[in-house]
Amino acid sequence: MRRKLLLGNWKMNKTSAEAKQFALDTKELVELASKNNIDIGVAPTYLSLAAVKENADKRMIVAAQNCHFKESGAFTGEISIPMLLEFGIDWVLIGHSERRAYDNETNLKCHDKIQALLANNMVPVYCVGETLAEFDAGRTKEVVSRQIKEGLEGFSAEQVKRLVVAYEPVWSIGTGKNASTEIAQDVCGFIRELLREQFGAVADEIRILYGGSVKPENIKAYLSCPDIDGGLVGGASLKRESYEGLLTNIL
Numbered sequence: 001m002r003r004k005l006l007l008g009n010w011k012m013n014k015t016s017a018e019a020k021q022f023a024l025d026t027k028e029l030v031e032l033a034s035k036n037n038i039d040i041g042v043a044p045t046y047l048s049l050a051a052v053k054e055n056a057d058k059r060m061i062v063a064a065q066n067c068h069f070k071e072s073g074a075f076t077g078e079i080s081i082p083m084l085l086e087f088g089i090d091w092v093l094i095g096h097s098e099r100r101a102y103d104n105e106t107n108l109k110c111h112d113k114i115q116a117l118l119a120n121n122m123v124p125v126y127c128v129g130e131t132l133a134e135f136d137a138g139r140t141k142e143v144v145s146r147q148i149k150e151g152l153e154g155f156s157a158e159q160v161k162r163l164v165v166a167y168e169p170v171w172s173i174g175t176g177k178n179a180s181t182e183i184a185q186d187v188c189g190f191i192r193e194l195l196r197e198q199f200g201a202v203a204d205e206i207r208i209l210y211g212g213s214v215k216p217e218n219i220k221a222y223l224s225c226p227d228i229d230g231g232l233v234g235g236a237s238l239k240r241e242s243y244e245g246l247l248t249n250i251l
């Protein structure tokens with residue numbers, strides 16, 4: 001049985017003081033999630049990770065939005081895995097479409113980051129999804145298939161047990177144009193089949209999230225799909241009220 005997972009991606013939002021306040025204000029929501037066997041968390045900016053980690057309920061998952069695959073070196077502007085672990089951060093988003101679009105994040109780069117995270121017993125949240133042009137051209141499965149195969153090549157079934165995959169069609173992110181539950185389930189089911197081909201029965205243990213204009217009003221419909229185990233939520237995770245709505249609507 002896969003535990004439900006609700007993860008907020010704050011992107012480039014919130015100062016450290018605002019992030020701390022959110023962490024303090026959501027303690028009882030984390031408690032409520034925990035009582036209902038739901039994993040709940042947020043991915044703040046690097047500068048707010050410590051503030052959230054120190055002030056949130058200890059069961060709150062605190063994820064970084066990126067990391068470098070090397071432990072240290074001449075990589076200006078980057079943050080390494082040991083630096084995250086120093087603050088108790090062991091979840092990291094990898095390959096978010098905004099990083100793929102603006103920071104040249106390729107499947108192979110994602111692969112190296114996931115490899116480094118798995119070697120450190122951390123949890124990568126590997127984001128995949130097609131652009132609007134790819135969707136319109138009917139290439140969704142071809143694109144997602146390449147992202148899964150190249151991003152996860154060579155790992156063992158034991159290693160990928162911890163992995164979380166997030167399907168986020170780029171055309172649905174921040175646009176209010178969320179994918180229908182039929183499309184979301186179809187692609188998430190396809191991803192599980194790919195994982196089964198690549199890793200065998202462990203595919204049934206890997207959590208797959210849907211992301212893209214998820215809101216309190218539509219989250220329940222996504223989570224009632226057999227292959228969708230949770231949501232990766234941008235805009236609606238920023239305010240305590242809508243974050244609460246996301247949780248209470250999936251209890």
Ligand code: 13P
Binds near residue numbers: 009172211233
């Ligand atoms: P929105 O929920 O704002 O569409 O963002 C989705 C997303 O990119 C989460 O990673």
